[in-house]
Amino acid sequence: MKIAIIGSGNVGSVLGRRLAQAGHTICFASRTPTSSKLAALVATAPDRCSAALVGEAAQSAEVVIYAAPYDQAESILSSVVDFHGSVLIDCTNPLNATFDGLQLGHTESAGERLAQWAPTARVVKAFNTTSVATMADPQYNGHVATQFYCGDDAIAKQTVADLIKQLGMEPVDAGPLRNARYLEATAMLYIHLAIRGGWGGNCALKMLKR
């Protein structure tokens, strides 16, 4: 599958490396595709990875992963003329400036706003409730981390669920895109526990069932 990843930071680089290992073709959509940072990222799997500006990378992608700051999402996504119905995975959390709260919630969400800013894409919220350490290694003493996702397009959601499984996590369907409101609040709880509660990034959420 051809996957474009907007943002080459913590999340983008880990998801890109692991999805390339799973056999996908990755194009890192960067502000600086010719930088040494991007060259080093591409060099981790040169036969499967490349780098380009956002518009070019998004052009031919079947899946676009948005792994850049929420505050830049409107300008970055609006710069893409047409997503051609591709699946757009929203990893963002709309954190405030001090990382101890959300800018919005209850009646709207970053996921829903991204869908407004990218009307030609099918948005699925995922990877926002999980740390980068868990994305890199989702195994916890025989248990695998849960990865929640939500969206309004059943086929797009299935595509994302398949990618989550390929990354070694347990996909849990959290319902329609409006439930991004609750996934973003869940992520805020996780961030509180990780940063202020002393848990660090090597912990993960898990749904249990009997």
Ligand SMILES: NC(=O)c1ccc[n+]([C@@H]2O[C@H](COP(=O)([O-])OP(=O)(O)OC[C@H]3O[C@@H](n4cnc5c(N)ncnc54)[C@H](OP(=O)(O)O)[C@@H]3O)[C@@H](O)[C@H]2O)c1
């Ligand atoms: N870190 C986590 O554990 C985690 C977990 C779950 C979700 N998230 C969410 O995932 C998203 C990415 O997080 P991250 O930790 O990977 O962030 P990060 O390390 O700061 O990377 C963000 C990337 O976005 C790109 N970008 C484009 N425009 C930008 C701008 N104006 N300012 C800064 N960066 C810009 C940059 O890539 P280029 O330089 O290549 O353009 C940058 O490397 C955020 O929305 C975050 O809330 C993070």
